[in-house]
Amino acid sequence: MSGPAIQVERLVFAYPDGRQALFGVDFTVERGERVALLGPNGAGKTTLVLHLNGILGSVAGGTGSGRIQIGGTGLHREHLTEIRRKVGLVFQDPDDQLFMPTVRDDVAFGPANLGLRGAELDDRVHEALVQVGMQDHADLAPHHLSFGQRRRVAVATVLAMRPEVLVLDEPSSNLDPAARRELADILAGLDVTLLMITHDLPYALQLCERSLLMDGGRIVADGKTRDLLGDADLMAAHRLELPYGFDPLSVPGPERS
Template identity: 60%
Template sequence: MIGLKVTDLSFHYPDRTQVLNGINFQIEPGERVGLLGPNGAGKTTLLLHLNGLLRAAEGTIQVGDLTLSDEVLSEVRRMVGFVFQDPDDQLFMATVAEDVAFGPRNFGFGQAEVDRRVESALEAVGESDLAPRAPHHLSGGERRKVAIATVLSTDSALLVLDEPTSNLDPAGRRELVNLLASLPATLLVVSHDLPFVLELCPRSLIIDQGRIVADGETRQLLLDRELLAKHRLELAYGFDPANIADR
């Protein structure tokens, strides 16, 4: 497992819209951290920086021992597993097995090793049977789990997930929590689903207008009504973090 350190990260689009404005935070190896914030706060933009899909004007990103740069881009992309919000964007090959094999093939593994990795990644998400199926025939929950398998197959040690519970039914959401909690990886999870974050991530960051505005224990953050209201975050009706036992 590896850690992540982001220092003074700033980013603006070509039209000068400032999206990230001096982001600083650090995640220890093995931590599970939630990233909360209103729409347009810069959450997805931040995630896209973590494996170099976007390159910031200023600031550094350190993944494990590596500082992100062109020379180590391929290595960083192997270590950081990115699970996109819409599994349909992530699962682009004709079959599940080919899709899970896409990463390992790009990173130059031989056929036997690729097969082994596909098998063990699908096993890790509990969906070995899906290997020959076409992605568009899967249910929402199956797609999400296969999407996670596509990054596990490259031995990603830091998983970055964008809205993993979107479009999942309650049972699928429950299975996802159990799966993510069982993985031996550092997690950074963007979500609007606050109960999900509370259950999975002991620690959370709140981002708004391109800045980290809060960093602390998830339960404490969610109990701070004033803080939540200020950043357009809201607990689901009837949900009270104070009444939930620790996992």
């Protein structure tokens, strides 16, 4: 299979209540790229990423049009299982993502749905937990973990499916600074294409060389994260603000490492 990791063309979508969320979205993400998806609340960011694995949109029986290709495979009903393996979605609230009695069962849920059994399944679970440094907590119940640990397990549940594209919805929200940094270390060490929704602009700059800026259901800017964050007029026009005292030109980003 060839082709870009994600290719979205003229994507339009309205919710069943008539509220239109996407007004023609076009973008392409190449393999191995790390891209941040920025934008104010209500811009349609989460709606967009729920399209990438066919949860929303015409594939799921909704109203909308446009074309999505993941790693060269078109998003059609008959490819849905394959697409959902290729696109790993990490939701914002880990309590939504972790629904099984123990960490191990939860990480095994995805690969088990792919048909893995026995030792192969155990290996896959262990491998995913090692990637996020949670292998010693496999037998715990999710509610015994700290919030940061739960977020990491949520990432592992998706990594266990060996996705080609990892999509994260606000990965740094509600984390304390140490947990936020630990998660950044884990994400930076993964060898996958990354698309990350975030309001945490320094986080976007730290992890993603490129950013998409979304507002009103459209992509309004696409470029280097540093250039976007440095453009004060663009930022102000779309309700984005840098933290107090943060200068995007003064800190190292992923392009130098």
